[in-house]
Amino acid sequence: MSFLLTCPHCGVREVTDFGYGGEVTKRPTGSPDRRELNTYNYFRRNVAGVQREWWYHRSGCRAWFIAERDTTTNEVHKTEAVG
Amino acid sequence: MxxxxxxxxxxxxxxxxxxxxxxxxxxxxxxxxxxxxxxxxxxxxxxxxxxxxxxxxxxxxxxPKAELSGAGTWIGSPAEGLATPRGDGWSCPLTPRRALLVGDTGAPPEGATLDLxxxxxxxxxxxxxxxxxxxxxxxxxxxxxxxxxxxxxxxxxxxxxxxxxxxxxxxxxxxxxxxxxxxxxxxxxxxxxxxxxxxxxxxxxxxxxxxxxxxxxxxx
Structure with missing residues (x-):
């Protein structure tokens, strides 16, 4: 499996330049109970289609960013810097 | 640290x-x-x-090599992919808030540096x-x-x-x-x-x- 990702800072690179950080999830606010924490830590939607996910450019700028990728085709629709 | x-x-x-x-x-x-x-x-x-x-x-x-972090004019734009000459060295942008300083650039006017x-x-x-x-x-x-x-x-x-x-x-x-x-x-x-x-x-x-x-x- 191989595809290209566009780092918002460095530009287009092979996917092997990056580390996958999992799908974007919503962090619980306030004082979450155990069920909410359990859901946050261990449950994922595992979408078959376009999902927002974290990537880390470990061979480049060493910055985290968000990509929208179709998990069925590996087509990357867009990437964006964070913060 | x-x-x-x-x-x-x-x-x-x-x-x-x-x-x-x-x-x-x-x-x-x-x-x-x-x-x-x-x-x-x-x-x-x-x-x-x-x-x-x-x-x-x-x-x-x-x-000499150092990482400069923070904001400021020395960081430059990573999108351009160009290093900027500074003194006897270069400031090489990594992200909008981090740059790699290579050579004897002198002390940057702002931001924190880490000697690498x-x-x-x-x-x-x-x-x-x-x-x-x-x-x-x-x-x-x-x-x-x-x-x-x-x-x-x-x-x-x-x-x-x-x-x-x-x-x-x-x-x-x-x-x-x-x-x-x-x-x-x-x-x-x-x-x-x-x-x-x-x-x-x-x-x-x-x-x-x-x-x-x-x-x-x-x-x-």
Whole structure:
């Protein structure tokens, strides 16, 4: 499996330049109970289609960013810097 | 956390390059700024010819290197992919809030710096076959139209995280983790020697190494 990702800072690179950080999830606010924490830590939607996910450019700028990728085709629709 | 333990102690023994296992073999060494630096490999003419007619590579790990973080004019725009000359060095943008400082840039007017001199190795690759040498172990596009002089690219170099700075038309600087020093020296030597190149000392580099103080026009 191989595809290209566009780092918002460095530009287009092979996917092997990056580390996958999992799908974007919503962090619980306030004082979450155990069920909410359990859901946050261990449950994922595992979408078959376009999902927002974290990537880390470990061979480049060493910055985290968000990509929208179709998990069925590996087509990357867009990437964006964070913060 | 302080990184003071990485700096070369004044008055202490000279520091050795992380590439010394390969780059110091057969070399004539001299001390510069607290580092043992390869002056030559005993054949100044041959080294000069190699970098003029094929390719030469030199261990420049003693070059000061630091990471600048924060905001400010020195960071520059990573989207342009160009290093900015600062003093006798360059400011190489990584993200809108971080830059790698290479060479003697002087103190930046703002932001926090972390000395990386001892934790990063550096190899200069110069000569007409420099691009071809790099192409044998690195997928970064070094064509002049894409990466003009002073172009800067973070990316995978010989399958390790690193940075590539184009210091001149035929001069590149590879920067990588110190732990990969011996490996990177061997990779560059393997690629370059097949193209008629050889390792060279700092003396043979003198005219080819970039003069960062020169003004650079980026809108050509």
């Amino acid at each position: 302080s990184a003071g333990f990485l700096t070369v102690a004044a008055g202490g023994p000279p520091a050795r390059s992380p590439l010394a296992e390969g780059s110091h073999r057969g070399a004539e060494l001299e001390e510069r700024d607290g580092w043992m630096v390869v002056a030559s490999y005993g054949d100044a003419e041959g080294e000069s010819r190699a970098r003029r007619e094929a390719v030469g590579w030199a261990d420049l790990s003693h070059l 001199t001892s934790s990063l190795g550096a190899i200069s690759i110069v000569g007409p076959e420099a691009r071809e040498t790099i192409a044998r172990f690195c997928a970064l596009d070094t064509r002049a139209a894409v990466m003009p002089p002073f172009g800067f690219r973070p990316g995978s170099i010989a399958r390790t995280p690193g940075y590539l700075l184009r210091a001149g038309e035929e001069a590149f600087l590879l920067i990588f983790g110190a732990a990969y020093g011996a490996y990177m020296w061997e990779v560059v030597a393997d690629a370059g020697s097949r193209l008629g190149g050889r390792p060279v000392g700092a003396a043979a580099l003198t005219p080819a190494l970039p003069a960062p103080r020169q003004e650079v026009t980026t809108d050509a």
